[in-house]
Amino acid sequence: MTAQVEAVNGVSPNGSNAPSGPPAIRVEDLSTGYHEEPVLQHVDLSVAAGSLVGLIGPNGSGKSTLFKTMTGLHEPWTGRVLINGKPGKPGADVAYVPQTETVDWSFPVTAGQVVMMGRYPRLGLIRWPRKRDHEIVDRSLEKVGMSGFKDRQIGQLSGGQRQRVFLARALAQEPSILLLDEPVSGVDATTQHQIFELLDQLCEEGVTTIVASHDLSCVAQRFDQVLLLNRTVHGYGPPDEVLTQDLLNKTFQSHLLLLRLGTRTFVVEDPDHFQHD
Amino acid sequence: MIEWIMEPLGYSFLLRGFVAAIMIGIICAVVGTFVVLKGLAFIGDALAHIAFTGIVVAFLVGFSFYIGALAAAIIAALGIGTVSQRTGVSTDTSIGIFFSGIFALGIVLMSIGIHTYTIDLFSYLFGDILSVRRDDLISILILGGIVLAVIAVLYKELLFVSFDPVVAESAGLPARWLQMLLLILLSVTVVVSVQAVGIVLVVAMIVTPSATAYLITDRFGVMMALGAVFGAISAIGGFYLSYYADVPSGGSIVLVATSLFAIVAIIGPKRRNLRKILGSGGEVTQRPA
Numbered sequence: 001m002t003a004q005v006e007a008v009n010g011v012s013p014n015g016s017n018a019p020s021g022p023p024a025i026r027v028e029d030l031s032t033g034y035h036e037e038p039v040l041q042h043v044d045l046s047v048a049a050g051s052l053v054g055l056i057g058p059n060g061s062g063k064s065t066l067f068k069t070m071t072g073l074h075e076p077w078t079g080r081v082l083i084n085g086k087p088g089k090p091g092a093d094v095a096y097v098p099q100t101e102t103v104d105w106s107f108p109v110t111a112g113q114v115v116m117m118g119r120y121p122r123l124g125l126i127r128w129p130r131k132r133d134h135e136i137v138d139r140s141l142e143k144v145g146m147s148g149f150k151d152r153q154i155g156q157l158s159g160g161q162r163q164r165v166f167l168a169r170a171l172a173q174e175p176s177i178l179l180l181d182e183p184v185s186g187v188d189a190t191t192q193h194q195i196f197e198l199l200d201q202l203c204e205e206g207v208t209t210i211v212a213s214h215d216l217s218c219v220a221q222r223f224d225q226v227l228l229l230n231r232t233v234h235g236y237g238p239p240d241e242v243l244t245q246d247l248l249n250k251t252f253q254s255h256l257l258l259l260r261l262g263t264r265t266f267v268v269e270d271p272d273h274f275q276h277d
Numbered sequence: 278m279i280e281w282i283m284e285p286l287g288y289s290f291l292l293r294g295f296v297a298a299i300m301i302g303i304i305c306a307v308v309g310t311f312v313v314l315k316g317l318a319f320i321g322d323a324l325a326h327i328a329f330t331g332i333v334v335a336f337l338v339g340f341s342f343y344i345g346a347l348a349a350a351i352i353a354a355l356g357i358g359t360v361s362q363r364t365g366v367s368t369d370t371s372i373g374i375f376f377s378g379i380f381a382l383g384i385v386l387m388s389i390g391i392h393t394y395t396i397d398l399f400s401y402l403f404g405d406i407l408s409v410r411r412d413d414l415i416s417i418l419i420l421g422g423i424v425l426a427v428i429a430v431l432y433k434e435l436l437f438v439s440f441d442p443v444v445a446e447s448a449g450l451p452a453r454w455l456q457m458l459l460l461i462l463l464s465v466t467v468v469v470s471v472q473a474v475g476i477v478l479v480v481a482m483i484v485t486p487s488a489t490a491y492l493i494t495d496r497f498g499v500m501m502a503l504g505a506v507f508g509a510i511s512a513i514g515g516f517y518l519s520y521y522a523d524v525p526s527g528g529s530i531v532l533v534a535t536s537l538f539a540i541v542a543i544i545g546p547k548r549r550n551l552r553k554i555l556g557s558g559g560e561v562t563q564r565p566a
Contacts, residue, residue: 071447091449103441106553107314108497117440120433121448128433153495155549166444173448 022085024049024177024208025070030079032069039065041232043079047210047225049176052203054219054239055212057229058252063212064099066229067179071096084176092121095175097166099182099212105155111165112150115140118172140168143201145194160187167195171202178202178209185214196222216243216267239265285520293414294406294473295516298530301470301482302512304421306504307428308466309487310497311439311459313554319369320357320460322480323376325467327353329476330383332401337390342401343416346471350464353379358457404475404527406519413472420469424462435459436497473512475527485534486511488554492538492545507537 025047033039039062047053057063068074070081072089073096083090095118118140119133129137141147144164154162163183170178184192199209203224210227213219219226219239226242228235228251235242235251243265245258258267285291312321328346335345357372387398400408409417428435437445438455446452467479474482490503515530522529542551 068447072449073443073447089449094447096444096447098443101441102443104314106550107440108491108495108500108550109436109440110496113497114440117433117437117445118448120437120445121450123433125434126430169444 021049022082023047024051024084025210026082026085027066027070028079028082030069030076030081032065032074032077034065038077039231040069043229043233045227045233045236047208049084049208050203050206051208051225052199052223053208053210053225053227054223055210055227055229056214056216056219056251061230061251063229064181067096067098067181067210067212070094070177070179090177092173093175094177094179095170095173096179097163097170097181097183099185101162101166103154105162107155108153110151110153111141111146111157111161111168112137114154114165115168115172118169122174136172136174137168140171141165143171143198144168145191160191163187164191164195167198176207178207180209180211182212182214184218216248217265220265220267243267282517285517290407290409291520293411294409294526295513297409297414297417298406298473298512298516298526299509300417300421301473302486302508302510302530303505304424304466304508305470305479305482306486306490306506306508307425307501308462309483309485309508310490310501310504311435312463312483313487313491315439315459317460317463318480318484320354320372321463321467321483323357323372324350324353324464325471325476325479326376326380326383328464328468328471329401330379330386332471333383333387333390333398336398337386343420343468346468347465349379350468351461354460354464355457358460362453362456400475401471402476403525404471404473404478404530406473406516406526409472417469417472420465424465424469427458427462431455431458473526474530475525478527478531481531481534482508482511485531485538489534489538489541489545491550491554492541492547495547495550507534511537 023046025045027043027045030043031038031041043066055063055066065074069076070083070090071094072091080087083094115137116129116133119129119136123129123133138147138150141150144167146161146164146168149157149161149165154165157165164187167180167183170180184195187195199211199222202209211223220243223239225237226235226239227233228242228247230251230253235247243258248258248267258265286295312318328350331345331347331349332342333345334349335342338345353376356375360371434445434450434455435458437448438450438452439459442452442456463483466483470479470482486507487500487504489507490500493503494500511530511534514533515526518524518529518533519526545551
């Protein structure tokens with residue numbers, strides 16, 4: 001099974017190129033939630049630097065809450081998150097692309113200006129963007145295939161284009177850790193393919209990336225590590241070790257069928273069972 | 278023509294009013310850029326009314342009007358900011374109750390406490406540029422200068438937080454602190470403007486020139502600069518209208534600003550933004566709870 005994942009991804013599932021030193025992300029006995037209502041309980045996790053992790057779990061399983069806690073947007077009730085070995089708010093080292101942006105699309109900014117915002121935390125007070133910052137913005141737009149839209153006001157872009165602009169802004173931040181919440185939902189197949197190529201490239205550059213996704217088959221094929229989350233960690237490791245019938249049932253508390261066709265793994269809903277989502 | 282322009286400026290009290298009006302026109306529009314885009318007009322209106330009660334109390338106690346108005350407006354801004362950040366829900370109703378109540382208290386205090394100053398206080402309600410004394414002008418220039426300097430220093434950060442507070446905070450910017458600062462800048466702007474345009478009309482001075490600029494451009498920085506130009510034009514035009522037609526300065530300045538808006542709304546290129554201002558457009562994605 002391991003060979004199959006390697007064949008698809010070209011990446012060692014065990015992260016043989018993992019550098020020594022502290023893990024990029026370490027979560028220690030984390031519990032948190034909203035208004036007394038717990039969402040995450042006793043989460044323990046250690047993500048090696050340079051990993052490309054697919055995060056899967058049903059709706060309401062705490063994926064977004066886990067991301068928000070990692071970026072410092074949300075406070076742990078108990079336990080802690082260490083980013084590159086350090087506790088506290090990670091700042092620009094962690095870039096976060098939320099699932100839905102709560103922005104006003106008629107705001108008077110262009111795609112290029114939105115991407116430049118990714119540079120702001122790195123620039124510091126009063127300092128204006130320099131040549132290097134403009135180059136990083138151009139490169140980030142190019143990486144997501146949006147170079148031609150730099151001067152377009154963001155409201156005039158399609159949903160998939162907006163999503164790519166926000167991804168470019170995260171890249172411009174030059175993070176060591178990238179957290180993407182459903183980045184390929186609502187984008188066309190070509191864009192989806194481009195985004196995954198980009199993620200592979202970031203992985204090679206040593207950026208630790210966690211991608212929350214609904215698409216289990218895609219996670220099985222595209223990622224070197226899979227994190228199964230439903231209020232707590234139900235499994236973390238290479239797809240062939242973690243994507244088992246038993247662990248999937250535990251995570252989704254419903255019936256999913258695991259299909260292995262040749263070198264590929266697919267996960268489908270079991271048509272014989274009703275699934276609530 | 279030149280004589281017509283220069284005549285009122287020959288009087289030092291009119292020249293003071295002229296300079297004050299221009300400064301107010303500019304800072305109102307610069308702060309107004311954030312107010313228009315973040316929908317803070319109602320909060321600005323509330324702060325102006327609360328500032329009035331601060332002015333009345335300052336008169337009763339014998340403080341400078343600036344101290345009373347600033348204290349009242351900034352305390353109110355901090356209260357509004359804290360409540361809206363804590364609850365995350367629309368605070369319109371609570372602000373409406375709170376600010377009307379405090380304004381009512383100011384009116385009652387004014388009528389029972391100060392008989393001789395009543396006319397003076399009415400000038401704060403409707404604005405009287407001729408009441409700007411030398412000390413007032415100095416206060417307007419210093420406070421206005423501080424507002425402009427803070428926005429210049431934190432321009433990038435305020436832009437990021439106004440556009441996308443969640444991601445700005447995740448990237449390490451102190452988003453809550455910056456949003457609170459914006460409300461404090463709004464308070465100072467309201468207080469500085471009250472003498473010239475009056476409590477009732479100060480929101481128009483903050484919102485209208487920026488909204489006019491929004492009808493012309495899709496760039497944040499351009500919107501701010503154009504807004505400042507429209508604010509200054511409104512101040513200058515209103516000043517002369519007030520002088521030659523002998524009408525209150527607050528009314529005349531806002532009338533010029535509104536006329537500019539109407540003209541640009543008819544000929545301006547950004548129809549989408551007009552629809553947003555008029556409340557029938559503007560696409561905002563809400564994150565599901």
